[in-house]
Amino acid sequence: MSLERTAETGEEESSNIKTGQLAKLITEVGPNISEIARRLGQYKESVRYRYKEKLLNKGFAVRVAVDHEKLGLRRIIMLMDFADGYRDVAELMLTIMSYEGYIVAFEKVLPDGRFLVHASVPDEKVEAYREFFGGLKEQGYFRSFEFYTFHWFRNAPMKTEMYDFDEGLWDFDWSTEAKVDRQAASYMPSAREKFDATDLKILKQLQMDGNRSLADMAQTLKINYKTLTWHYRKHIEERKLIKGYVINWMGTKYDYKADRALNKKHTYLAVSVLFSDLDQAKRIDVMSRLNQLPFIWSEAVGDRYEAELIFPIESITEGLQLLAEVISETKTSARYFIIDQRHALSFSIIPELYDETRQAWQFNEELLLRRFENLLQKAKGIQQESATPKQKSSQ
Numbered sequence: 136m137s138l139e140r141t142a143e144t145g146e147e148e149s150s151n152i153k154t155g156q157l158a159k160l161i162t163e164v165g166p167n168i169s170e171i172a173r174r175l176g177q178y179k180e181s182v183r184y185r186y187k188e189k190l191l192n193k194g195f196a197v198r199v200a201v202d203h204e205k206l207g208l209r210r211i212i213m214l215m216d217f218a219d220g221y222r223d224v225a226e227l228m229l230t231i232m233s234y235e236g237y238i239v240a241f242e243k244v245l246p247d248g249r250f251l252v253h254a255s256v257p258d259e260k261v262e263a264y265r266e267f268f269g270g271l272k273e274q275g276y277f278r279s280f281e282f283y284t285f286h287w288f289r290n291a292p293m294k295t296e297m298y299d300f301d302e303g304l305w306d307f308d309w310s311t312e313a314k315v316d317r318q319a320a321s322y323m324p325s326a327r328e329k330f331d332a333t334d335l336k337i338l339k340q341l342q343m344d345g346n347r348s349l350a351d352m353a354q355t356l357k358i359n360y361k362t363l364t365w366h367y368r369k370h371i372e373e374r375k376l377i378k379g380y381v382i383n384w385m386g387t388k389y390d391y392k393a394d395r396a397l398n399k400k401h402t403y404l405a406v407s408v409l410f411s412d413l414d415q416a417k418r419i420d421v422m423s424r425l426n427q428l429p430f431i432w433s434e435a436v437g438d439r440y441e442a443e444l445i446f447p448i449e450s451i452t453e454g455l456q457l458l459a460e461v462i463s464e465t466k467t468s469a470r471y472f473i474i475d476q477r478h479a480l481s482f483s484i485i486p487e488l489y490d491e492t493r494q495a496w497q498f499n500e501e502l503l504l505r506r507f508e509n510l511l512q513k514a515k516g517i518q519q520e521s522a523t524p525k526q527k528s529s530q
Contacts (some may be wrong), residue, residue: 144299145196146298146359147355147517149156149209151299151300151301152155152303153175153177153185154185154189154190154300154499155295155296155298155300156175156295157182157185157186157190158169158190158195158293158295158300158382159190159293159295159296160167160174160299161186161190161197161380161382162292162295162379162380162381163291163379163380165197165199165377165380166186166197166345166380167199168182168183175387180530186402189300189301190300190382191346193300193319194304194383195383195384196345196382196383197345197346197380197381197382197383198341198342198343198344198346198380198381198383199201199337199338199341199342199343199380199482200289200290200377200378200379200380201203201342201376201377201379202325202375202376202377203255203285203288203376203484204324204325204326204327204413205325205326205327205328205374205375205376206255206327206328206330206335206484207257207259207327207496208237208255208256208257208496208497209255209256209257209258209261209284209285209286210254210255210256210284210285210286210287210288210435210437211237211253211254211264211282211283211284211285212251212252212253212254212283212370212409212435212441213250213251213252213254213268213280213281213283214244214250214280214281215249215250215252215277215279215281216247216248216249216250216277216278216279216280217276217277217278218275218276218277218278218477219278220275220340221276221511222248225250225282226241226478227514228507228510228511229250229252229480230482231510232438232507232510232515233480233482233485234485234487235488235503235506235507236254236267236507237254237255237257237264237485237488237498238253238254238255238482239253239254239481239484240252240253240254240407240476240479240480240481240482241479241480241481242278242407242474242476242478242479243438243473243474243475243477243478243479244407244472244473244475245472245473245474245475246473249279249472250515251407251472251474253288255288255484256498257495257496257498258327259496260496260498261284261522263351263498263500264498265282266500267281267503267504268282270504271507276375282384283409283437283438283439283441284323284437284438285435285437285439285441286436286437287322287323287324287432287435287436287437288433288434288435289322289324289378289434289435290378290379290381290433290434291426291431291432291433291434292379293384293429294380294429297429298384298429299439304447305429305430305447305450307428307429307430307450309444309450309453309457311427314479317335319513322436325375328374328375328376328378329370329374330370330374330448330490331366331370331491332486333358333363333366334364334370334371334376335484335486335489336356336358336486337352337356337363337366337367337371338371338376338377338484338502339459339483339484339485339486340355340356341377342483342484343483345380349363349367362437365462368495371510371529377507385402385403385445387466390403402447402448403445403446403447403448404445404446404448404451404454404473405432405443405444405445405446405473405474405476405479406443406444406445406446406454406455406458406471406472406473406474407442407443407444407471407472407474408441408442408443408444408458408469408470408471408472409439409440409441409467409469409470409471409472410439410440410441410462410465410467410468410469411438411439411467411469412467412468412520413439413440413465413467417465417467418436420437420441420465421461421465422434422440424457424461425442425444428444428454428457430444430445430446430454431443431444431449432444443474444458459472464498488501
């Protein structure tokens with residue numbers, strides 16, 4: 136290799152290392168350019184330029200990971216199979232329900248068309264929530280319905296050291312022997328903290344776009360800048376209502392208005408795996424095996440363990456083989472679901488569900504049921520309006 140080529144390669148490696156260092160700090164402190172520049176000992180202008188050119192312009196979205204446990208919310212995962220009469224409007228129904236019923240994400244499962252639905256539900260309302268959806272099943276909305284509660288949920292931090300930001304490729308040795316990840320295995324749910332409606336409004340804005348400035352949010356929310364800044368510093372920062380920042384490393388563009396990822400086609404395969412019958416030793420083993428992967432996106436722990444992994448197309452075979460090995464070696468029952476990313480949405484927290492006067496989250500089952508039925512009729516109406524005349528005549 137010529138000296139010129141060596142120097143050129145060195146510059147490329149240096150550029151990628153710097154981008155990796157930047158990305159790692161973003162997961163800890165967010166897109167705080169001044170703080171990142173201070174920690175790296177670099178000029179703010181250089182950090183800002185690298186952040187824009189190497190991350191944002193390549194489709195890497197940055198979002199806030201809210202600590203739902205500190206807000207008194209518990210993660211619920213439901214597996215829904217809508218009845219035939221409701222399948223065509225299922226996504227619209229779930230989307231609308233995100234504003235009324237604590238749904239934070241849903242994903243369609245291939246090939247059977249069921250939905251994995253995530254909700255963050257107030258601790259004191261979990262049983263009422265279970266009964267509500269159980270009632271919907273009894274009324275014929277679902278052919279089958281499963282309901283699982285978890286103690287905590289988190290988005291796994293990006294393993295920036297294994298990613299080539301210039302080439303957009305992962306570098307992972309599948310022969311690596313798994314080590315017990317004590318930090319991941321010993322993770323505990325956060326204790327509930329005090330918060331108010333203003334805090335929730337700020338968190339929602341940051342979930343929609345982690346790059347929002349306090350001044351911009353104050354103008355959008357029509358809250359005095361000093362008041363908003365006080366809430367951010369004294370409540371959100373000091374009480375650590377934010378777990379960290381999530382980098383959408385799939386390289387997909389994010390539509391903040393629609394609150395959804397615009398996925399590139401045929402780039403990654405998303406798989407959700409649900410383990411049952413795990414004692415603590417088995418759970419630690421499973422978590423250690425999966426957390427060694429740079430492809431783990433999220434995980435939830437309770438009586439069961441759920442993880443979502445997103446494999447690059449070139450690593451699908453190795454990824455599924457590893458899952459098979461983990462399931463076999465732990466001698467436990469597990470199911471995995473292939474996710475249709477074209478039919479997946481995530482949603483921000485809804486401040487309107489919190490009653491500031493009572494200082495409590497609200498869940499009115501009877502009112503929600505009426506709204507659900509009304510929403511169903513609206514959803515069917517929207518579906519009929521979008522149908523072509525030929526389709527209408529054949530119905």
